[in-house]
Amino acid sequence: MPNWNRSSILVRRTVGYSIAAALVCTGVSLLFLFVVGSKDADMARDRATGAWDRTVPLIREGYLPSMLPAGRDIAIQVLNTQGQVVASTPQLAHKPPMATFRAPSASVHAERVLCPPAGLKDCMTVFSYKVYQPDGPWLLYIAVPTVPWFGNTAALSFAIGMSLLATAMTAAGTFHVVKRDMTAVDAIRTELAEITATHLHRRVPVACDNQEEINLLAGTVNDTLDRLEGAYKQLRQFTSDASHDLRSPLTAMRTQLEDALMHPDDTDWPRMAGAVLTGVDRLQAIVTDLLTLARLDARAPLDLSATDLGRLVGEELDRHDYRMRIVRDLRRNVFVDCDPLRITRLLVNLLDNAERHATSLITVSVRADGPTATLEVLDDGAGIAPEHRERVFDRFTRLDASRDRDSGGTGLGLAIAREIAEAHHGTLTIQDSEKGARFVLRLPVREAPQTSGRSSHGTGHAGLFSFPVIR
Ligand SMILES: Nc1ncnc2c1ncn2[C@@H]1O[C@H](COP(=O)(O)OP(=O)(O)O)[C@@H](O)[C@H]1O
Ligand SMILES: [Mg+2]
Structure with a gap:
């Protein structure tokens, strides 16, 4: 079945570009023809001036022959003061004056298009000059073929031919390019559909x-x-x-x-x-x-509030008894925009892992590093090899050492922790440490809120967490 959408794009593009090309060609051709036309008109005027130059001395010096030499497409008549033809080119021999107009009194020259002038064929531009003689003004008529606005038929044919050629080439080029593109797009569409x-x-x-x-x-x-x-x-x-x-x-x-x-x-x-x-x-x-x-x-959606991270972590650590010693280094007034329940969940997951893998000690710290709030959970266990430090964040990943299902882990704890960090526009990574695994959460710091607000994790009692405390 023909693809009409495809055909219509092809036809529309081709016709559109061809019309645009035709318009441009027409404009350029008109300009070209006007230039040629004005050049040809100038040449016709030059020919008339040349004939004037040759004839006037003959009149002035009294050597005017009754038959003037024939010129290509040019007709000349000389009339004396009585209006009688005293000289002419052969095609006007024994014929009446070709025109009756003359230059107005203040001027010596006038010009008119006559279709045709008397005794001649076709439209011609007739120049009328006054030549002052002792017995009064004589008249010199010079007729040259009228130049159309486009100059000559050769120029017109050339302009039309080039325009047609350029338009045809544009149409063919557009058709070819659009068809090629449509074929490529069709191939992509067909493959995608399959x-x-x-x-x-x-x-x-x-x-x-x-x-x-x-x-x-x-x-x-x-x-x-x-x-x-x-x-x-x-x-x-x-x-x-x-x-x-x-x-x-x-x-x-x-x-x-x-x-x-x-x-x-x-x-x-x-x-x-x-x-x-x-x-x-x-x-x-x-x-x-x-x-x-x-x-x-x-x-x-997260239930965000301005939270003192050190205070939140301290409260969570206070809430439970741990099998390991916990060292705290929780700086005060490190505020973040967070959902306290989610961040607590992240911390619980890290602490749960740390408890299972530590030998005897877990260090939890909170500090501000410039625009970043950093929460670290470090244990003194076997640690995680660098090649596994990304993999452990995948869902259901348990390293061989902790494959034992009785360890109680679901294999989802770190995946959940990282999702929570990313939901807060933060990161959760495992960094190098001298011993054990060092989990680092980084969150954007925010300014301290003006009031203590609704959060129970505000500035009050923050000083309690300023110094390392060993439990
Ligand atoms: N503190 C840690 N020390 C050593 N390995 C760890 C630590 N925390 C996590 N891991 C490794 O990462 C794996 C994934 O952790 P997690 O996603 O919390 O799953 P689970 O705790 O249920 O095993 C753990 O099985 C363990 O192999
Ligand atoms: Mg876990």
Whole structure:
């Protein structure tokens, strides 16, 4: 079936550019013809002046022959004071005066177009000169062919021919270029239409050279497909990891229950219920983390308030008992715009990991580095090798050393923490340290609020956190 949209673009472009070319050519041709016309008119006037130059001395000196020499397309008549023709070129021999007008009294020269002058054919421009003689003014008529506004037919044919050629070349060129571009765009469209979730590895064709814009379009489409394919692979991986992590505790619980039902009398039911509850806890933890991630992915709005970061962290540390010693170095008056609940969640995730991996000590610090507020959680455990420092932020990533499911982690804690940092326009990274893992959260600092505001994390008691305290 013909593609009418495509055809109409092709036709519209071709006709549009051709009309534009025709208009430009017409303008240029008119200019050219006017120049040629005025040049030819000047030449005709020069010829008349030349004839005047040759004839007047003959009249003045009394050597005027009755038959003047013939000139190309030029006719001359000399009339005496009585208006009788005393000399003429051969085509006007024995003919009456070609014209009757004469220059007004103040002037010696006049000019008119006569169609035709008496005794001649075709329109001619007739020049009338007064030649003063002792017996009174004589009249000299000189007729030359009238020059049209376009000069001559050769110039006109040339202008029309060149205009037609230029317009035809523009039409052909436009048709060719647009058709080539449309073909390339069609190829991209066809390929895109065929790419579905199952063919995400396919890419649209990049056209041949000198189609820069089309190539840019194809490149951008391919880049987008690269990103889509990456995101789709991640999603598939995430779904498979999530299913696997949900299935493991479910399978364990099912086996325990089936065993118990097969041997009800030999089963220690309270112990069995405790074991099943552990599995349920794990399922609940995974589902809760998944829901948190889904909300962060959906960019759920943050409940932002001006918060003293050191104070917020101090309050969270006060709220729990930790198995490790915690060293605090929490600077006062480091204010950020944040959702306190989310930042607390991020801190809890980092502290939870640190507690599991530390040997004996965790250091938590807050300070301002210029325009950045920095929160660090450092432990004295085995640390994380540089090559794994990005990977651990991926969902369900657990390094081999902590594969043990009983460690209680869902593998989503760091992914959630990083999403929270990014939702606050901040970063969460792992930095070098002498010993153990050093997690660094950076958030943009804001000015201290004018009033203590609604937040319980305002400036009050900030001095409490100015010095390192060991618990
Ligand atoms: N403080 C730390 N020291 C060493 N390794 C860590 C530390 N924190 C996180 N990791 C590694 O990063 C992985 C991902 O952490 P996380 O996303 O919180 O998942 P989980 O804690 O559930 O295992 C952990 O399994 C662990 O291997
Ligand atoms: Mg964790």
